Amino acid sequence: DGGITQSPKYLFRKEGQNVTLSCEQNLNHDAMYWYRQDPGQGLRLIYYSQIVNDFQKGDIAEGYSVSREKKESFPLTVTSAQKNPTAFYLCASSPGPSSGNTIYFGEGSWLTVV
Amino acid sequence: AQSVTQLGSHVSVSEGALVLLRCNYSSSVPPYLFWYVQYPNQGLQLLLKYTSAATLVKGINGFEAEFKKSETSFHLTKPSAHMSDAAEYFCAVSDRYGGATNKLIFGTGTLLAVQP
Numbered sequence: 001d002g003g004i005t006q007s008p009k010y011l012f013r014k015e016g017q018n019v020t021l022s023c024e025q026n027l028n029h030d031a032m033y034w035y036r037q038d039p040g041q042g043l044r045l046i047y048y049s050q051i052v053n054d055f056q057k058g059d060i061a062e063g064y065s066v067s068r069e070k071k072e073s074f075p076l077t078v079t080s081a082q083k084n085p086t087a088f089y090l091c092a093s094s095p096g097p098s099s100g101n102t103i104y105f106g107e108g109s110w111l112t113v114v
Numbered sequence: 115a116q117s118v119t120q121l122g123s124h125v126s127v128s129e130g131a132l133v134l135l136r137c138n139y140s141s142s143v144p145p146y147l148f149w150y151v152q153y154p155n156q157g158l159q160l161l162l163k164y165t166s167a168a169t170l171v172k173g174i175n176g177f178e179a180e181f182k183k184s185e186t187s188f189h190l191t192k193p194s195a196h197m198s199d200a201a202e203y204f205c206a207v208s209d210r211y212g213g214a215t216n217k218l219i220f221g222t223g224t225l226l227a228v229q230p
Contacts, residue, residue: 004157006157033217040123040222041222042204042220042221042222042223043158043204043220045217048217058217090157090158092158100146100163100165100166100208101146101208101217101218102146102148102160102163102165103218104160105150105157105158105159106157107156107157108155108156108157110155
């Protein structure tokens with residue numbers, strides 16, 4: 001089935017560690033996104049990519065990094081510079097303007113600092 | 115800049131009652147508008163979207179929303195609530211023009227509780 005797969009579902013990070021969240025899509029979508037969700041704050045955009053080998057910072061990019069080496073993959077690294085990384089992370093993709101910029105989400109990944 | 119406001123972070127209705135979740139947007143031209151639903155511990159699922167001429171948009175699970183330009187609103191309704199409708203609902207807006215650089219801007223969400 002076509003969709004967006006995020007892994008792992010749950011991840012624990014120790015202080016000072018970098019961790020990487022995986023996001024893979026087989027929808028042949030050009031654009032991919034990473035959002036962070038905290039209770040009461042809705043979704044905030046971390047990074048997005050409109051095309052392979054290109055990506056832009058969103059509203060809260062500090063302490064995060066991404067790569068887009070393949071169309072179907074958009075991994076997010078949470079670095080030790082991110083001081084409050086505990087949150088629910090959502091990956092999404094979109095076919096682009098032809099769909100009215102509709103985006104489709106994965107099931108999310110929980111990251112907890114221990 | 116585009117923005118979207120959801121009035122009421124928590125809404126509670128009785129099973130069988132009307133559901134009304136409010137969303138107002140700020141945009142100089144009619145944007146694309148979306149409603150998403152999120153069940154606990156899951157990603158967001160698209161309920162419906164407004165992208166063209168039809169101002170009344172029907173979505174999944176019996177929900178619908180009406181685009182009202184004069185009120186800059188896109189409220190979500192369902193005639194009769196079901197227990198399974200309990201979830202968090204997000205309104206989102208995207209600029210109609212600007213091509214591939216457009217992004218969705220989300221509201222802060224409304225948590226819907228359905229009482230038996």
